[in-house]
Amino acid sequence: MTATRPPGLPWPARVALWDRALGAIRERLRAAGMREVSTPVRVAAVAVEPFIEPLTAPPGYLATSPELAMKRLLCRGAGSIFQISHVFRAAEIGARHSEEFHLIEWYRVDDDLAAARADVEALVDAVFTAAGRPPVARWSTFAILEIVEATLGLRLRGDEEADALTRLAAGVGLALTGPGLAARDPDVRRLAAWTAFFSEWSDRDLDPWLADRGGGVHLCDFPPALAALAELREVDGSRLAARFESYVDGVELANGYQELRDADEQAARFAVVSGLRDAHDLPTLPVDGPFLSDLRGYGLPRCAGVALGLDRLLMIAAGADQLSDISLALGTPGR
Amino acid sequence: MDVSDLRKNAKLEIDGQPYVVVEFQFVKPGKGQGLYKCKIKNMITGAVLDRTWRSGEKLEAANVESRKMQFLYSSGEAFTFMDMGTYEQVELVADIVGDDKNYLLDNLECDILFYNDRPVGLSMPSHVVMEVTEAEPGVKGDTATGVTKNAWVSTGYQIAVPLFIKVGEKVKIDTRTGAYVERVNE
Numbered sequence: 347m348t349a350t351r352p353p354g355l356p357w358p359a360r361v362a363l364w365d366r367a368l369g370a371i372r373e374r375l376r377a378a379g380m381r382e383v384s385t386p387v388r389v390a391a392v393a394v395e396p397f398i399e400p401l402t403a404p405p406g407y408l409a410t411s412p413e414l415a416m417k418r419l420l421c422r423g424a425g426s427i428f429q430i431s432h433v434f435r436a437a438e439i440g441a442r443h444s445e446e447f448h449l450i451e452w453y454r455v456d457d458d459l460a461a462a463r464a465d466v467e468a469l470v471d472a473v474f475t476a477a478g479r480p481p482v483a484r485w486s487t488f489a490i491l492e493i494v495e496a497t498l499g500l501r502l503r504g505d506e507e508a509d510a511l512t513r514l515a516a517g518v519g520l521a522l523t524g525p526g527l528a529a530r531d532p533d534v535r536r537l538a539a540w541t542a543f544f545s546e547w548s549d550r551d552l553d554p555w556l557a558d559r560g561g562g563v564h565l566c567d568f569p570p571a572l573a574a575l576a577e578l579r580e581v582d583g584s585r586l587a588a589r590f591e592s593y594v595d596g597v598e599l600a601n602g603y604q605e606l607r608d609a610d611e612q613a614a615r616f617a618v619v620s621g622l623r624d625a626h627d628l629p630t631l632p633v634d635g636p637f638l639s640d641l642r643g644y645g646l647p648r649c650a651g652v653a654l655g656l657d658r659l660l661m662i663a664a665g666a667d668q669l670s671d672i673s674l675a676l677g678t679p680g681r
Numbered sequence: 682m683d684v685s686d687l688r689k690n691a692k693l694e695i696d697g698q699p700y701v702v703v704e705f706q707f708v709k710p711g712k713g714q715g716l717y718k719c720k721i722k723n724m725i726t727g728a729v730l731d732r733t734w735r736s737g738e739k740l741e742a743a744n745v746e747s748r749k750m751q752f753l754y755s756s757g758e759a760f761t762f763m764d765m766g767t768y769e770q771v772e773l774v775a776d777i778v779g780d781d782k783n784y785l786l787d788n789l790e791c792d793i794l795f796y797n798d799r800p801v802g803l804s805m806p807s808h809v810v811m812e813v814t815e816a817e818p819g820v821k822g823d824t825a826t827g828v829t830k831n832a833w834v835s836t837g838y839q840i841a842v843p844l845f846i847k848v849g850e851k852v853k854i855d856t857r858t859g860a861y862v863e864r865v866n867e
Contacts (some may be wrong), residue, residue, distance in 0.1 A: 367716055396712075396714070397709070397713065397714050397715060397736045397737070399685075399707040436685070437685035438707065438709060438715065439707060440706060440707030440708065441706070442707075442708075443707055443709065523735070523739065524714075524735065527736070541712070541713055541714055542714060542735075544710060544713050545709075545710055545713035545715075545716065545735070546713070546856075548713060549708060549710075549716055550709040553708075572712065591710075591711070598710060598711055599852070601711050612710065626736075626737035627737070628737065
């Protein structure tokens, strides 16, 4: 017998949930002094990430995130802005993944990650309230390496080279594998090792830890190899990435950066990611040249930015455990 | 094939054995590598294993071919099917047929799976229409919806049907769940 799942929220309830949530999100972000923008869904280049594959839309791609387009507006003096956008990531299909989904993306100009985390908490509360669910009882913030130590008994500094990290991970039963570990460039190897470590550890150790704990959790101070588009900063003598990830009831919801403003550093990071993609035989992606020249020419104002998965937030708010339980999509491909 | 082509029912060759993906779960930390967590079933032995693949890994698709064939007869231990174009006959053992034997009416067309030209499985139409050969009497006056009684169809399979179903009538059955779907009027 094949177990059949209940069909999820009834359609009128889904429509009401989306309507109330979208209204509450806009109200909250506008009240925080942000203006709403809408940037193109089809773009010439996406932010190059190790394992985020864009869908092609000749002569460009469907946006995997509105980040670069919004940063170009920030460079041109937009001030604090937000967007609720449709984004696309090829081959991400599962109970909590869909090739097309919605990101709430916002940037606070001249502000920091504490304010950005407070925004995440306020948006979660606003949507929970809109869905008739009581707010998250408790939010906590941890350094990610602190939780690595709590779950593995392994104290990492965050700047370990690929070989050292692979050895240390093997000692706690995490096998780091993949062609990136054999790349010639040590920066590519380091990115490969930390990406593999984070993926394997998330799946085996972090997810159960988060599920046990429940409530809201922010993890911050990432190893520099995982800085992505975030600035590095000194924390107790170590250089760590000013980045956080937020989870509610064990589900990853949001990712925030104190945004990197240095164009050369950004270009160098894109090159390392491209090197890792080459090692994995993944398609070569163009680097967004106009974005880099805006960083150089206009300069990006100091800002904190966050991307939050709207579909997942609605799923949790509705007490559901699959995106299809709350989705308004009827027979769309890639779900 | 690439791991991103993994889906439920995808057919893979591992160490010279054909496997079908029976359960599939995709997980991925936002900035990390995707993990494709699968339960895979050996299409010859029926053994089920857990396997996890990571984004970027490559897999080998199994050389599995499916051919439409008609069910002829069963000896109890083996089930014989015939290709209506070539009249070639093949046998499947009862272990492979499993519960699908409940829906194997004479002359039913199904897809027989061949791995490197050896028959290893069958895939049924999603629905079959069968005649009710025996049924418990309906209780008069009980008009509550959702109330069922036992009935038997021509293969001897027992199924729960609504009270209004009578012997000699035809019913549609979902072969994936084994459940009654509706009465068929011909």
